[in-house]
Amino acid sequence: xxxxxxxxxxxxxxxxxxxxxxxxxxxxxxxxxxxxxxxxxxxxxxxxxxxxxxxxxxxxxxxxxxxxxxxxxxxxxxxxxxxxxxxxxxxxxxxxxxxxxxxxxxxxxxxxxxxxxxxxxxxxxxxxxxxxxxxxxxxxxxxxxxxxxxxxxxxxxxxxxxxxxxxxxxxxxxxxxxxxxxxxxxxxxxxxxxxxxxxxxxxxxxxxxxxxxxxxxxxxxxxxxxxxxxxxxxxxxxxxxxxxxxxxxxxxxxxxxxxxxxxxxxxxxxxxxxxxxxxxxxxxxxxxxxxxxxxxxxxxxxxxxxxxxxxxxxxxxxxxxxxxxxxxxxxxxxxxxxxxxxxxxxxxxxxxxxxxxxxxxxxxxxxxxxxxxxxxxxxxxxxxxxxxxxxxxxxxxxxxxxxxxxxxxxxxxxxxxxxxxxxxxxxxxxxxxxxxxxxxxxxxxxxxxxxxxxxxxxxxxxxxxxxxxxxxxxxx
Numbered sequence: 131x132x133x134x135x136x137x138x139x140x141x142x143x144x145x146x147x148x149x150x151x152x153x154x155x156x157x158x159x160x161x162x163x164x165x166x167x168x169x170x171x172x173x174x175x176x177x178x179x180x181x182x183x184x185x186x187x188x189x190x191x192x193x194x195x196x197x198x199x200x201x202x203x204x205x206x207x208x209x210x211x212x213x214x215x216x217x218x219x220x221x222x223x224x225x226x227x228x229x230x231x232x233x234x235x236x237x238x239x240x241x242x243x244x245x246x247x248x249x250x251x252x253x254x255x256x257x258x259x260x261x262x263x264x265x266x267x268x269x270x271x272x273x274x275x276x277x278x279x280x281x282x283x284x285x286x287x288x289x290x291x292x293x294x295x296x297x298x299x300x301x302x303x304x305x306x307x308x309x310x311x312x313x314x315x316x317x318x319x320x321x322x323x324x325x326x327x328x329x330x331x332x333x334x335x336x337x338x339x340x341x342x343x344x345x346x347x348x349x350x351x352x353x354x355x356x357x358x359x360x361x362x363x364x365x366x367x368x369x370x371x372x373x374x375x376x377x378x379x380x381x382x383x384x385x386x387x388x389x390x391x392x393x394x395x396x397x398x399x400x401x402x403x404x405x406x407x408x409x410x411x412x413x414x415x416x417x418x419x420x421x422x423x424x425x426x427x428x429x430x431x432x433x434x435x436x437x438x439x440x441x442x443x444x445x446x447x448x449x450x451x452x453x454x455x456x457x458x459x460x461x462x463x464x465x466x467x468x469x470x471x472x473x474x475x476x477x478x479x480x481x482x483x484x485x486x487x488x489x490x491x492x493x494x495x496x497x498x499x500x501x502x503x504x505x506x507x508x509x510x511x512x513x514x515x516x517x518x519x520x521x522x523x524x525x526x527x528x529x530x531x532x533x534x535x536x537x538x539x540x541x542x543x544x545x546x547x548x549x550x551x552x553x554x555x556x557x558x559x560x561x562x563x564x565x566x567x568x569x570x571x572x573x574x575x576x577x578x579x580x581x582x583x584x585x586x587x588x589x590x591x592x593x594x595x596x597x598x599x600x601x602x603x604x605x606x
Contacts, residue, residue, distance in 0.1 A: 138181075144164070172197075214311075264314045267296070393410060466495060481527075487513055538563040559603065567601065
C-alpha cells in the first residue's frame with residue numbers, strides 16, 4: 131500500500147528579507163532558505179509551503195499580514211497570474227539594485243572573478259511598453275478564475291472559453307486571456323484585441339486552437355513594432371482556408387492601415403515554432419526596419435532583434451566602448467545573429483567577421499550590410515565550435531578584438547579554447563545569463579592570460595528578473 135505524503139506546512143508570520151534569483155523573494159526558516167514569488171522585502175506573510183527539499187523550501191503567499199513599505203501598486207490587471215512581470219510590485223530603483231547584485235554575485239561567487247571595476251548598472255529609460263515583439267497564443271480552453279468557473283453555465287457558448295494571450299507558467303495547455311499588456315505598445319494591444327473579437331464572433335469559421343487535441347484554425351499571433359513606427363503582424367494558422375484567411379486579413383488591413391507588413395503562416399506541426407515554415411506576405415513588405423545611429427536593420431518574421439530597441443542601443447554602445455576600436459582592427463563578432471553588433475561597429479573597424487548558427491540570420495546580416503553600404507563585413511553560418519577553428523583564424527587573420535554574445539547556455543568549452551589560442555588584445559563578452567558568463571570568464575582567465583577590467587550590467591527588461599551583463603577582458 132502506497133505511503134501517503136505528509137501535507138506540506140503552512141508558515142505564519144514570516145518576514146521576507148531579500149530578493150533572490152528568478153524573480154523570487156526569500157526568507158529564512160530554521161536555517162533553511164524559503165523562496166517565494168510575488169513577495170517584497172519587508173512583507174510579513176502567511177505562506178503555504180509548496181515544495182520541500184533538503185536545502186531549501188518553496189512557497190506561495192496566502193496572506194500579507196503587513197505589507198512592506200517598499201511595495202508599489204502593480205499597473206497590470208494580470209499581475210500575479212500572467213507570470214511575465216514578476217517585479218511590478220517593486221519600485222524600479224530596487225529592481226535595479228537586485229539585478230546589479232545578481233550580476234556581481236555571479237562573477238564574484240560563481241566565477242571567482244577578480245573584476246577590476248564594476249561600472250554602474252544602466253537602467254532602462256522606458257519601464258512600460260518597451261517591448262518591440264510579443265507573441266500570443268489562441269486557445270479554446272483559456273485559464274478560468276475560480277469565480278469564472280463558479281458562474282459559467284454548462285451550456286455556455288464555445289467562445290466563452292476562448293482566449294488569446296500568454297501561457298500560464300508551467301501549464302502548456304492553459305492560456306491567460308490578455309486584456310492589456312503593458313510590455314507592448316498601445317497599437318499592439320489594439321491589434322490583438324481586434325483580431326480576438328473578430329475571430330471570436332465567428333467560432334465556426336475561426337475556431338481557436340485546442341492545444342491538447344491539435345484541432346482548430348487560429349494558432350498564434352506575433353506583433354512586432356519599431357521605433358520608426360513600422361508594424362509587422364504575423365497570424366499563424368493550423369490549416370489552409372483561403373476564404374477565412376482572406377476575410378480576416380482584409381479586416382485587419384482595413385482596420386489598421388498603418389500595418390506595414392501583414393503576414394501569415396500555415397503551421398501543421400505539433401509545436402508552435404515557425405523557423406522551418408514558409409511565410410506568406412499578404413500585404414506590405416515581408417520585413418520591417420529598425421534604425422540606430424543612421425543605420426537601418428531589416429527585421430523579418432524569423433529574425434532575432436533585441437526586444438527593447440531603445441535599450442539595445444545603450445547595450446551596443448557599451449560593447450563598442452569596451453572594444454576600444456581604432457579603425458584598423460580586425461573584429462570577430464561571435465553569435466552575430468542578424469549582424470546588428472557587427473554592422474554597428476563596422477565603421478570603427480578595418481574588417482568585421484561575423485559567425486552565427488542560423489543560416490537565415492546570416493542572410494539578414496548580409497542584407498543589413500548591403501542596405502547600409504557597409505563593405506567591410508564577412509558573415510558565415512555554422513555551429514560555432516565547428517566553424518571557429520584554428521584553420522578559420524589562419525584564413526581570416528588573428529582578431530584584434532573578439533565580441534561574443536552567446537545564448538543563455540554560454541559558450542562551448544572548445545570555443546573558449548579557440549578564443550584563447552586566437553589571443554585577441556580584447557574580448558568583449560555580452561551575456562543574458564551572468565551565471566554562464568561567470569563560468570566562461572573563469573576559463574578565459576584561469577591561466578592569467580586575461581583579466582576582467584570592466585563589468586557593467588544593462589537592464590533590458592524592467593519588471594522582470596532578467597539582466598544583461600557586459601565585461602571587458604584585456605591581455606594581462
